[in-house]
Amino acid sequence: MSHLSITLTTQPPADFYAPNSVLSVENHQAKIHLTDPENELAVIQKAGRQLDGLGIMQIQLIGDWQIEQQWALAQSFTTTQKQLHIQWCDDQNKTELINRYECMLFTRNLINATPEDLSPEVLANSCANWLQSLTDHSISYSFCTGEELKKQGWMGIYHVGRGSTRPPVLLELDFNPTNNPNAHVSACLVGKGITFDSGGYSMKSSEGMLSMKCDMGGAATVTGGLGLAILRGLNKRVKLFLCCAENLVSGHAYKLGDVITYKNGTTVEIVNTDAEGRLVLADGLMAASETGAELIIDAATLTGAAQVALGSEYNAFFALDKNLEQRALKYANSEQEPAWALPLEKWHRNKCPSAFADTANSRPQKGGGGGGASNAAGFLSRFVNEDGAGWLHIDLAAAYNPSNTPCLPAGATAQGFRTIAKTLLEENNN
Template identity: 65%
Template sequence: MTDFSVSLTTEQAPTTWGENARFSITDNGAHIHLPDEGDNLRVIQQAARRLDGLNIPGVTLTGEWTAAQQWAFAISYTRARNPGEIRWCENADKTDLAQKYRALLFTRKLVNDTPEDLSPENLANRAAEWLKEVGGDHVTVTQTVGEALKDAGWVGIYNVGRGSERPPVLLEVDYNPTGNSDAPVSAVLVGKGITFDSGGYSIKSSEGMLDMKCDMGGAATVTGSLGLAISQGLNKRVKLLLCCAENLISGHAYKLGDVLTYKNGQTVEIVNTDAEGRLVLADGLLAATATGAPLIIDAATLTGAATVALGHDYHAVFSMDDDAREAMLQSAKNEGEKFWPLPLEAWHQDRCPSAFADTANSRAQKGGGAGGASNAAGFLSRFVKADGKGWIHLDLAAAYHGSSTPEMPVGATAAGIRSIARLLHDYA
């Protein structure tokens, strides 16, 4: 690639670049001019976006950069289509940054790919292949596909996905570096893998449907997180469960008024076929709880309500376990990623009542009504241990940008993979 160097400086930009300029071009690259005070990382991100707009094949980061500064540049410079190459500074951070960046590229590409190319089976296969690549012989894979889901009792994934000609899938990946087949499972990651969400019979508008290729962002995020943790030397047994389906309309699709009976006996009335993510995650959480793992993290682009609350900058964190919630928030703080807690109490289970079942899957109003993100988390809490010990639910409001911003490119962000990977290492 062309040796286009990018360096940081605290000197003011030449006057020819304008007053308060934070970016200037040199003979062989560019300088990013940092302010004496303020958010230096944001300045770096904005400069990276401007460099990306020049369609440079690649850049070399030179001079003095911290790891956080290099990462801020990378997440903003890396556009969705034909991203430029990055050469890291030759310092102690290089290997760690390369591992994280590899996981970021995998996660973003998976989310950004077209829904035609990314069927439920394709999503499961690509996730499994990547984890085998990084985990080698320590990784084993099981898939339950199509009608076999019905036979096995995974009613959420089966019913959400049965409207599509491309069958739904429950993927289970077992990463076990201990060499002991009886080793306890330390953690389970559960991801929502809706490869396209039309809303079903509760159909979305054209505008609302445009970006629904990103509705498997939870599956991509937990897969990227596990792959990153493995590449960092994870020595614990961890399982990954991806709940993969297309939510489409057909003569075979599930309908409003249907009642699903889950393996734990919970009955659920369907009052909104566009509240499908929680239905597939319920199966994944039941399977995760059955392992006895002390830590369960589910991740999903689940509700518009979380985005209303937090915008596209933070992921929402829900837990009934104060210690688990604080551990997630601390991991995010240590990694410099933005997570924010939203309320979840035991009584949130009862916020979607039904006269025909134990619960409805939402409320029969737009967006699920007030408190929709907490109500969705309350629904999910029916499918873990009653006290919610060790369970963390992540509503990924910051997983995808439908349009570019001064700091971020359009498309998938891969935000959160570093924090989840860290928690897998650190959680006792």
């Protein structure tokens, strides 16, 4: 059996099914039993994983489905090997679901790509080409690559990426629907695009390195979010900055004890080459700040500390602008993407002291020591305006699952792209 029609029911399954069963199948029809109203979407996701386990290849949703119910099943049933296999309900939500699904697939597939196939230049090109394919509006972009990064003063991306034979890249993409070159840039997105993270000379274990193809999840997620906002009708100018590099070991790689001097004059001592994400994001945040945009969102698979704090179900939000943070949490909740605010105050930027520079890039302790996620956010706050007005940092703790969970398949989740799209649209309407 490779094709099933799926309906929802609030009735329990027949007695001969296992206790707590959420799925029943008869002939070419299946029912998902919504017997736990407090966790309805999770029940649907668990049913999706069971359908996948049965080897079902195609599903058709029939009957009365709400939009988030359809989406929950799509998230859990879609795997790296099985995509474009869902026939949505023929209702008013179909266009939104088709658009949302395209953006999810782009984000997941990019994150799941092998590091051999996805060099920094390929990552930057893939994101630019995909966004151009979505709209007739004006999209232009430019790359700053390799030694040119050093000449232009983008020292974080340059130093992190110089150990690889495949050059690092800063992508600047301009979505300008007015076609007016003097139009105000209303928002900027900044994404961490580390296409593979060995840890550098602070080398990860084999187990820790295995899933590090996902370390460009920030770049994929902000691109997916911008794509969804465009498909939902974004009509304001937005710039995208992707900070792309491979963090590898070689005779030309950056080293512990090096000091990087940034474009804004900040000096940074390298005490951990595996704390590289914040080094590349610093360049992207400075480039975004130069535009004068009122809203800057960066996203990154930045710290293990965020995942220790929140697990793999929630993304972590950080902001000095507490009003923006609260609005963003509401957007995340409305988009069914769990998020939680972790502490960030101005004094967090001084939590990684150095005797040789303005700051170190971490603390010389495993995982950066206590409060590592907040300290990383504090480091980033040095590269936006003094009060952090209009800046939101997202640590993507929920971006990737190394193996199947009860609700989601192994690999990239794309969690966060809907929140970014919603934030762009809502904040631009304020």
